[in-house]
Amino acid sequence: MTDESSLWMSGNEAIAMGAYEAGVKVASGYPGTPSTEIMENLSKYEGVYTEWAPNEKVGLEVAIGASFAGVRALATMKHVGVNVAADPLFTVSYTGVRGGLVIITADDPEMHSSQNEQDNRNYAYAAKLPMLEPSDPAEAKEMLKEAFELSERLDTPVLFRITTRIAHVKGIVTKGEMLSSKVECGIEKSPAKFVMLPALARNRRKVVEERMIELVKIAESGEYNRIEDGDRKRGFITAGVAYLYVKEAFPDAAVLKLGMCWPLPENEIKAFAATVDELIIVEELDPFLEHHIKAMGVECHGKDCIPNQGELNTSIVRTSIDPDSAPELFAPAELPMRPPNMCAGCPHRGVFYNLSKMKDVFVSGDIGCYTLGFLPPLSAMDSCVCMGASVTIAHGMAKALGDAGKGKLISVIGDSTFMHTGINGLINSVYNDSTSVLVILDNRITAMTGQQNNPASGCNIKGEAANAINIEKLCKAVGVKHVEVVDPHDIKACKTALKKALELDEYAVVISRAPCVLLPEIKNAEHNPYLTTTENCQGCGTCVKLGCPAISWTPMTKDEAVAKGYKEKQKGYAVINEVQCNGCGQCFALCKFDAINRKGE
Amino acid sequence: MSTTGNILFSGVGGQGILLASEITAYALLSAGYDAKKSEVHGMAQRGGSVTAQLRYGKKVYSPLIEPGKADILVSFELMETARYLPYLHKESRVLVNSQQIKPPAVANGQIAYPVNALDSITDQGIDVVVVDAFDIAQEAGEVKAANVVMVGAMSTFLPMAVSVYEEIINTRVPERFREVNLKAFAAGRKITD
Ligand SMILES: Cc1ncc(C[n+]2csc(CCOP(=O)(O)OP(=O)(O)O)c2C)c(N)n1
Ligand code: SF4
Ligand code: SF4
Numbered sequence: 156m157t158d159e160s161s162l163w164m165s166g167n168e169a170i171a172m173g174a175y176e177a178g179v180k181v182a183s184g185y186p187g188t189p190s191t192e193i194m195e196n197l198s199k200y201e202g203v204y205t206e207w208a209p210n211e212k213v214g215l216e217v218a219i220g221a222s223f224a225g226v227r228a229l230a231t232m233k234h235v236g237v238n239v240a241a242d243p244l245f246t247v248s249y250t251g252v253r254g255g256l257v258i259i260t261a262d263d264p265e266m267h268s269s270q271n272e273q274d275n276r277n278y279a280y281a282a283k284l285p286m287l288e289p290s291d292p293a294e295a296k297e298m299l300k301e302a303f304e305l306s307e308r309l310d311t312p313v314l315f316r317i318t319t320r321i322a323h324v325k326g327i328v329t330k331g332e333m334l335s336s337k338v339e340c341g342i343e344k345s346p347a348k349f350v351m352l353p354a355l356a357r358n359r360r361k362v363v364e365e366r367m368i369e370l371v372k373i374a375e376s377g378e379y380n381r382i383e384d385g386d387r388k389r390g391f392i393t394a395g396v397a398y399l400y401v402k403e404a405f406p407d408a409a410v411l412k413l414g415m416c417w418p419l420p421e422n423e424i425k426a427f428a429a430t431v432d433e434l435i436i437v438e439e440l441d442p443f444l445e446h447h448i449k450a451m452g453v454e455c456h457g458k459d460c461i462p463n464q465g466e467l468n469t470s471i472v473r474t475s476i477d478p479d480s481a482p483e484l485f486a487p488a489e490l491p492m493r494p495p496n497m498c499a500g501c502p503h504r505g506v507f508y509n510l511s512k513m514k515d516v517f518v519s520g521d522i523g524c525y526t527l528g529f530l531p532p533l534s535a536m537d538s539c540v541c542m543g544a545s546v547t548i549a550h551g552m553a554k555a556l557g558d559a560g561k562g563k564l565i566s567v568i569g570d571s572t573f574m575h576t577g578i579n580g581l582i583n584s585v586y587n588d589s590t591s592v593l594v595i596l597d598n599r600i601t602a603m604t605g606q607q608n609n610p611a612s613g614c615n616i617k618g619e620a621a622n623a624i625n626i627e628k629l630c631k632a633v634g635v636k637h638v639e640v641v642d643p644h645d646i647k648a649c650k651t652a653l654k655k656a657l658e659l660d661e662y663a664v665v666i667s668r669a670p671c672v673l674l675p676e677i678k679n680a681e682h683n684p685y686l687t688t689t690e691n692c693q694g695c696g697t698c699v700k701l702g703c704p705a706i707s708w709t710p711m712t713k714d715e716a717v718a719k720g721y722k723e724k725q726k727g728y729a730v731i732n733e734v735q736c737n738g739c740g741q742c743f744a745l746c747k748f749d750a751i752n753r754k755g756e
Numbered sequence: 757m758s759t760t761g762n763i764l765f766s767g768v769g770g771q772g773i774l775l776a777s778e779i780t781a782y783a784l785l786s787a788g789y790d791a792k793k794s795e796v797h798g799m800a801q802r803g804g805s806v807t808a809q810l811r812y813g814k815k816v817y818s819p820l821i822e823p824g825k826a827d828i829l830v831s832f833e834l835m836e837t838a839r840y841l842p843y844l845h846k847e848s849r850v851l852v853n854s855q856q857i858k859p860p861a862v863a864n865g866q867i868a869y870p871v872n873a874l875d876s877i878t879d880q881g882i883d884v885v886v887v888d889a890f891d892i893a894q895e896a897g898e899v900k901a902a903n904v905v906m907v908g909a910m911s912t913f914l915p916m917a918v919s920v921y922e923e924i925i926n927t928r929v930p931e932r933f934r935e936v937n938l939k940a941f942a943a944g945r946k947i948t949d
Contacts, residue, residue, distance in 0.1 A: 268797070320819055485842055492859065493860075530860070702860065708864055710865050
């Protein structure tokens with residue numbers, strides 16, 4: 156990498172640069188792995204307005220508005236975010252655009268950080284939109300720029316699909332030329348295009364089909380799809396990262412690489428198929444290409460050999476096709492698992508410790524760092540479906556159970572998730588008189604995806620001061636009478652607040668408020684840890700049940716216990732790792748034997 | 757170089773694997789290689805097992821190392837080394853930071869830390885170099901520089917000169933950490949030199 160214009164970048168950094176070079180003026184998104192860093196990086200470029208939206212539907216609609224005003228606009232989200240944004244998506248397909256509009260869906264095969272593994276290529280088919288799919292960071296940047304050109308050329312929103320192994324892969328990327336929109340920014344009224352009443356929508360419906368015919372012509376033109384010549388005994392059709400694995404597993408084979416995975420170039424596919432002895436479709440997740448190619452009457456292999464779950468890689472592709480090529484590998488060593496855990500001093504732990512003691516309560520959970528409260532030793536989450544669902548599932552259970560559910564239903568939701576779609580559930584719970592309790596875990600930030608600001612944080616995407624939604628006032632305004640704010644590090648106060656809320660005969664909200672320890676205000680604060688006075692430890696194990704990574708248990712045999720001056724029956728003692736401890740005081744609050752104290756006290 | 761080299765970094769979220777793999781990647785790039793690197797972001801970074809996979813060569817397609825093809829494994833935590841045994845081959849070179857970070861089941865006292873975890877690798881005839889990176893970094897003035905100690909120790913396995921790494925540390929690491937990192941790199945390199 157010798158020349159100046161070459162940069163070492165992740166896919167998401169490259170996409171941000173591509174958006175900048177494409178002349179994007181407005182970008183809105185909601186964080187979600189693996190999409191988050193696109194907006195984070197784009198917010199650093201001059202001349203682009205960027206924002207975190209409270210959810211993906213809002214984000215997409217903001218981008219649609221910007222496009223209607225005649226500028227290039229981008230919406231970013233993770234794959235499940237498209238479910239939330241699907242309503243505007245399907246209709247903006249009808250309206251078309253003014254300024255170029257691109258929607259990035261970041262899919263997560265293997266579910267590295269997701270609750271499902273949906274294949275969003277299906278959205279392109281369902282919403283009748285073109286979808287581009289790059290294979291690596293360099294291609295992602297170039298292709299994104301082309302996506303904006305295509306959007307304006309054909310008056311269509313363009314879906315742009317990446318996966319984890321593009322978003323979070325680094326590669327060499329080259330700086331490119333700056334483009335700009337061909338459209339003029341300004342108010343332009345075109346009701347026939349923008350007002351989707353039935354009569355007008357029926358007209359646009361026709362336009363969508365005409366556009367699809369044009370898109371197929373572009374697909375056939377070779378602008379996005381290319382044939383890499385090679386051995387024709389076996390030919391491959393592939394797209395996205397799967398292309399990379401095919402190139403490594405079968406370097407000599409002929410390949411039709413699809414950069415546009417919808418619509419498909421039927422003629423080109425048929426022509427390619429006719430020149431190879433055996434055609435194999437290699438794609439991650441669903442048999443999307445395979446089904447559509449088979450529907451063309453083309454014979455091919457696909458999911459009969461390639462797995463339809465999880466990520467692919469070179470060796471999976473090679474051995475699925477040539478099982479005899481499987482290499483002999485060293486057997487895996489047997490090791491304890493190392494799942495992720497909430498940080499030392501995480502405020503969520505104080506709430507989940509209390510919930511872990513309420514064995515007959517059903518904890519309707521949600522998505523965020525606090526989902527880790529599901530893991531032992533806390534094991535205090537009983538369901539987790541999608542963002543916002545904690546509130547609504549608890550309400551549904553309350554209605555189903557009637558009196559049997561009274562005092563036994565708690566939903567827990569993070570501040571960002573509450574802003575995302577929790578609010579709607581809250582309104583429903585108040586309106587329809589729920590008897591469950593809602594705990595809002597307000598750590599001031601969207602932590603799980605890497606500390607992004609949200610509408611309750613008081614800062615915007617750039618970290619500048621912004622209006623902050625006051626969560627307790629919001630709850631009260633909606634009609635919740637009992638709203639109590641507690642400090643989760645104060646374990647006892649937290650317990651009292653939860654018990655009180657459960658005993659009420661009405662919908663109640665408890666707001667657990669303390670900042671995430673990865674926020675600068677905590678990280679840069681003076682390190683003020685707690686320490687164990689091990690000779691005072693009676694081995695009760697209470698602090699260990701918090702599951703704080705800074706606390707560990709040292710087991711002892713009877714002899715060791717006696718030698719160390721403990722009672723013979725004491726099985727071990729707890730030790731705090733001073734470097735790791737963030738001084739939250741939760742374990743201090745629990746210790747009855749004066750074995751835990753602030754350093755120097 | 758016609759074949760592709762594969763370096764696997766392993767450890768626990770928060771140990772500075774990203775910076776270590778970045779320095780190594782920049783060094784390979786300045787030597788004229790193509791490269792790709794896969795990182796782990798999101799949930800797993802909260803103290804879970806993490807890896808970074810770095811591949812380099814004339815032209816690199818896949819960002820993922822195939823099982824059995826890691827030429828170098830640099831592990832930042834003792835037992836995490838053994839987790840990637842299926843990625844190794846007979847000639848793999850393995851560098852291990854001797855630091856032990858207890859996984860939850862060990863911290864809770866349910867099970868003991870697998871102190872002999874490296875045996876599963878040496879039993880296969882693979883050479884393992886253990887580095888007390890934590891202590892060395894502490895001596896250099898900053899325990900957080902243990903990751904750069906490991907980069908230094910690994911640098912003798914790769915063809916780039918010391919000056920290449922120094923240049924990268926001087927340009928890519930925030931100024932207040934440069935000195936410590938240069939020291940940490942040199943101390944690490946001494947171990948395998
Ligand atoms: C529809 C959708 N969008 C985005 C995500 C990714 N995601 C999961 S949880 C979360 C927010 C977590 O923030 P918060 O609720 O404040 O909890 P914290 O992590 O701070 O504890 C995000 C962005 C998702 N799972 N689903
Ligand atoms: S990042 Fe913040 S919210 Fe997430 S586990 Fe750590 S302290 Fe808790
Ligand atoms: S005070 Fe106790 S619970 Fe809090 S971080 Fe330190 S060791 Fe963990």
